[in-house]
Amino acid sequence: MNAITWATFEPLLPEMLLVCTGLVLIGLDLFAEKTREVLPWLTVLGCVTVLGMVLGERNVSAFGGMFLTDSYGVFFKVISLLSVIMATLMGEHYRRVHGLRHGEYYALMVFAATGMLIMASAGDLMVLYLGLELMALSVYCLVGMNKREAVSAEAAIKYFLMGVFASAIMLFGMSLVYGLTGSTSIAEIARFTARTGLAENPALLAALGLMIAAFCFKVAVAPFHFWTPDVYEGAPTMVTAFMSVGPKAAGFAVFGRVLVSGFPELQPHWGSLLAILALLTMAVGNITALVQTSIKRMLAYSAIAHAGYSLLGVLAGTADGLSATMSYLLIYGFMNMGAFAILVLLSSRGAHHESLDDYRGLAKNHPLAAVLMLIFMFSLTGIPPTAGFIGKFYLLRAALGAGYTGTVIGAVIFSAISAYFYLRVVRNMYMSEPEGELDFSYSPGISAVLGLALLGVVGLGLLPGTIIGRAASALLGQ
């Protein structure tokens, strides 16, 4: 029996600090009303500190392999924390414009971040489930945060019911895996499967199928995407931005960890299944986005399509593919956060300005906002020299290298289709006459988000080697 010492808990320090930050935020919000102005900055401070600690983490396997601080996890932790920081800064702007007084917004954001960090580090199905639920429960509340708005409550109940259903399906799959392999540790499952030749067992395949279905629910992969457009549209815009980046990245973290580390023997089975799902997801996302008139809903369908692209790296099942997915999710985080930040910027009290027509002639009156939106839309389409192009290029190369030529051809075709709806926004901004006057101002929070997103999209586009190298070494070094 090992003695429990302080060193046992050391790998958990960042998560503990985040939980403490969340508790302090709740306390300040309750008992010190005058400090409410500083809550967003306190959240950012806490998250940046944790980000620093995460980057300095050593590769440790704590609690008997249940909690792994390897570089694969660290990479996803960075994406999750960046999404929380940017969503918090957007919340600061939203609070100024809409007079939002919810201190719990920041606390819930921090708790969701804790859940995502635990998911990224999970080396055991139990830890994975607890991290997933901590994240999901916080996000259910965040979606329904605008209590007085009927659409917010509707989005929350839809997301909640779908999430609970998906969790139950995932747990049934996990219970079958436990019964078959006698363990819940991901590494032990892989060892047991290899040792006993269980790979062709139909019960194990069924259990894996149930788990894949539930993960697809969480990352919005077709045919399990039906909740996504409604929930993304009904949630407050900065929560939508957060959901489309952080929880999705954390979902892909467990997707990759469970499939590649837990079931490498079954790659021929889940690889071809995911290839079909990826193609279906790209088709549904890109084609449905064509007919949307609301930019927020269009970005929701675009989020589905991008989940399809990200799958391309996972289905390859190689270190190359996973590193492509990881860097794509980081790049996607920057460009999607940027696009949503423009949406938050343009919304004013009482009017959300989310329809395509609201963007007519934006370039005439507000050239800066229009240029930023142009860059983010180009990047989402995948036009060089933006980061979106680099990300897609590595994904397609990885899938091609693994031999999924048909899927790659489909991805390229759907990517070309997506240019229509992204560039329609640009056309509206630059080639139409303004209809009404939009009145908005840049707050420190939103300026910081836009600056960060711009830096990410342009910087990663011009210097892609650094990030791809980091993602690749994350996998090779473990």
Add this chain to the structure above:
Amino acid sequence: MIPLSWYMALAAILFSIGVYGFLTRRNIIIMFLSAELMLNGVNLNLVAMSYYLESMRGQVFTFFIITVAAAEAAIGLGIAICLYRNRRTVYVDEVNQLKG
């Protein structure tokens, strides 16, 4: 002694009843109860396997699932109350402002 397959069959039946209820009922509370039934099927599975495998992990997992389900119930009912205040309904068919 009752064989493991009986427990697993019962768990699968419970889970299937839950899935059926979730997909066919339209009252949010009943849908949520069906999801809880699915979770109980999982719990039964885990406990039975834990006993037959002589490993504690399954039982520990069950405790975590029960705890999380309690938190989930609190949040779910909170959201349902919020929805009822806004719309005066708890039927998903009548909750249809968001579509397209």
